[in-house]
Amino acid sequence: MDGIDDAPASASRAGAHDESALALVVDDDDEIRELICDYLAGMGYRTRGAANGREMWSRLDEGVDLVILDLMLPGEDGLSLCRTLRDRRSLPVIMISARGACSERIIGLEIGADDYLAKPFDPRELLARVRAVLRRSAPRQDARPPASPSVPDDAERRFAGWRLNLRTRRLQSPEGRSFELPRSDFMVLQALSASPDRIVSRNMLSRQAFGRDHLPGDRAIDVCISRLRRLLEDEARRPRFIRTVRNEGYLLELSADAG
Structure with missing residues (x-):
């Protein structure tokens, strides 16, 4: 039919740990x-x-x-x-x-x-x-993540006065404004902030944010970066924090970190 193709009824259920969703x-x-x-x-x-x-x-x-x-x-x-x-x-x-x-x-x-x-x-x-x-x-909002002494409930990453809470996915500006990031944007910023001042490839970011390899012509990561820049940068077209490294990927520059 026009919207959905027929598929065998025996499609694999293996690995569907989230099937109660x-x-x-x-x-x-x-x-x-x-x-x-x-x-x-x-x-x-x-x-x-x-x-x-x-x-x-x-x-x-x-x-x-x-x-x-x-x-x-x-x-x-x-x-x-x-x-x-x-x-x-x-x-x-x-x-x-x-x-x-x-x-x-x-x-x-x-x-x-x-x-x-x-x-x-x-x-x-x-x-x-x-x-x-x-x-x-995952973890779902109604499920508390396992306790970990290395990742406390208020775990966060800081750069230039910004704060990214790793539990709640909230980004707080230097002025105290709070933003709840879409999952894909959070995963991209989390990956960049985990390797400050180092290039993170589009392929790695795509795996983190979307669970798939980056393909030629796929702009999903670029869209995430664009949304993050609109939040983080004074001038999105002249970014200070999230830098593009042509043909390689992106990096989060923390040399001006004041947080």
Whole structure:
């Protein structure tokens, strides 16, 4: 069919340690929505469906762990919903759309989606992306991470007056303003701050943030860097902290660290 390809019912369930997670599928196409819900339910996930933004908001308080969000929806579209959702909640979002152009994917990632999948797609690929996104988002908000004497609850990294809390994913400015970062942006900044003044390759950043190797033409990491620069830099086009090293990657320069 147009939106989702048929897949063998015997698709592997190996490694699905997160199969108790609740996925909310938001798509106005009843058949596609039900097929996705049925497929994920068959793999052990709990699922809910919503046909539009109003239904999505009404179901979010049911303990949702992941939102699979169609771009083209009646009323408020998926891009607008994703932007508002990112401002209000800390939930991973996989955007799906029949619009598979690179520019559409970039827009989806720029406004905060954790991944983007073009229709038609093999449900096994969706399953793999669901698992990857949930792995990256662990530990879940309702699960306290194991105690570690080397990583206290208030563990943070500091640079030039900025503070990145490694437990809460909150970034605090020198003036005291607090920002909750999207997971992908947090993972990128965490990786850069773990190796200050050293080049971190796009491939390494892609593995940290998205669980996949960087491919030619993939701008997902560049989008994360762009969002971080808009927060951190006085002039995003003339960055002081996050430097681009052409053909190699990025580095977080801490030589001016005043924190």
